[in-house]
Amino acid sequence: MPQHFTPRADGRLRLALLLGLAALIGAALLAFVMVRSDHAWAVGRPAPQPIPFSHALHAGGLGLDCRYCHAGVERAAEAGMPSASLCLGCHGDVWAGATALAPLRDSLALGAPIPWSSVHRLPDHTRFHHGAHIAAGAACETCHGRVWEMPQTIKVRPMSMGWCLDCHREPEPRLRPVEAVFDRDWQGRPPPANPHAGGAVSPLTQCSTCHR
Ligand code: HEC
Ligand code: HEC
Numbered sequence: 001m002p003q004h005f006t007p008r009a010d011g012r013l014r015l016a017l018l019l020g021l022a023a024l025i026g027a028a029l030l031a032f033v034m035v036r037s038d039h040a041w042a043v044g045r046p047a048p049q050p051i052p053f054s055h056a057l058h059a060g061g062l063g064l065d066c067r068y069c070h071a072g073v074e075r076a077a078e079a080g081m082p083s084a085s086l087c088l089g090c091h092g093d094v095w096a097g098a099t100a101l102a103p104l105r106d107s108l109a110l111g112a113p114i115p116w117s118s119v120h121r122l123p124d125h126t127r128f129h130h131g132a133h134i135a136a137g138a139a140c141e142t143c144h145g146r147v148w149e150m151p152q153t154i155k156v157r158p159m160s161m162g163w164c165l166d167c168h169r170e171p172e173p174r175l176r177p178v179e180a181v182f183d184r185d186w187q188g189r190p191p192p193a194n195p196h197a198g199g200a201v202s203p204l205t206q207c208s209t210c211h212r
């Protein structure tokens with residue numbers, strides 16, 4: 001059989017092939033890590049907002065309860081957003097003419113909601129229910145972090161399916177007694193195990209629980 005390549009060229013070809021393969025594996029590994037990393041889930045990145053609202057100032061400094069503005073959270077699927085008139089209840093006096101608050105006055109005049117950006121929105125094929133979680137003893141802090149310390153709202157957990165399942169497989173250690181759900185200094189122990197939650201055959205890990 002005739003030789004197409006000199007032994008040296010053959011060696012170089014093998015080396016090039018090997019390097020190419022290594023680069024491919026490297027890229028695949030990087031993609032794999034990226035998909036699972038917090039960066040890909042936008043953890044820690046605030047979204048641009050129409051008004052520079054600060055939880056640190058309102059829920060922290062002024063000490064307003066979460067339910068004052070997110071009134072649906074104990075009953076409904078959605079926590080709900082405050083209306084412009086709720087903000088203007090205070091800001092009719094405080095900072096009344098500020099340009100930063102112009103979207104509040106527009107919203108009131110047009111009867112349209114304030115176009116807040118969400119950092120937590122789940123895809124449409126999934127479902128979530130705040131009321132069921134609060135009633136089971138899941139605290140805002142467990143999923144959203146220490147929001148009352150945030151000058152800009154960020155996501156602290158990925159909100160990925162794997163993250164949901166981590167708790168659904170074994171919720172007890174991550175839950176509180178229901179009366180401690182809104183306690184910002186809670187240091188206590190989880191309540192005794194609920195025999196109906198968690199476990200391998202639990203409805204909490206079935207696809208249809210979270211998917212439409
Ligand atoms: C004075 C009203 C007010 C209070 C009190 C308040 N919030 Fe909010 N919250 C807002 C507004 C306005 C937004 C939308 C702007 C933003 O994300 O910063 C928001 C956004 C959020 C979001 C992000 C929603 C999304 O779609 O990603 C979470 C989570 C949240 N609040 C949790 C809390 C928690 C927990 C508390 C109590 C510690 C609390 N909030 C208290 C007004 C309030
Ligand atoms: C209970 C009264 C109260 C409510 C309700 C309230 N605020 Fe405030 N807000 C204040 C006070 C007090 C300040 C601080 C004013 C200061 O220090 O100059 C403030 C400051 C602000 C500032 C200036 C922030 C900064 O960094 O200086 C913005 C913007 C703002 N509020 C938006 C809102 C929005 C939007 C809502 C409704 C979701 C809202 N506020 C609801 C009392 C309130």
Ligand code: HEC
Nearest residue numbers: 066070073078079080081120121122128133138139140143
């Ligand atoms: C078990 C985890 C979990 C707990 C506990 C939880 N949340 Fe949420 N929250 C979420 C998820 C997931 C979303 C996104 C929901 C969606 O897109 O359907 C969300 C969205 C929100 C939003 C924006 C959209 C909406 O529902 O109106 C607000 C505001 C909010 N949460 C506030 C709170 C407050 C306040 C508490 C505590 C009283 C709380 N959450 C407790 C997981 C949680």
Ligand code: HEC
Nearest residue numbers: 127128129132136138142159164167168171174197209210
């Ligand atoms: C901290 C633990 C925890 C996390 C995190 C959590 N869950 Fe749950 N979830 C529970 C518990 C406990 C229940 C059972 C509530 C009950 O007994 O009704 C539940 C119930 C549910 C239900 C059934 C609600 C109903 O109407 O009965 C849905 C849907 C759900 N979770 C979706 C999700 C999704 C989606 C995520 C992730 C974005 C998530 N959960 C994250 C603890 C958690």
Ligand code: HEC
Nearest residue numbers: 122123126159160161162164165168204205206207209210
């Ligand atoms: C505890 C809630 C929960 C359960 C149970 C659950 N999922 Fe999910 N799933 C989610 C959430 C939240 C997302 C969106 C975030 C993500 O893509 O990870 C999702 C996303 C997905 C996606 C889309 C992934 C993508 O890349 O877009 C598929 C496919 C999926 N789930 C299949 C399943 C199957 C099959 C089961 C049953 C074996 C299941 N899920 C059970 C919460 C759940």
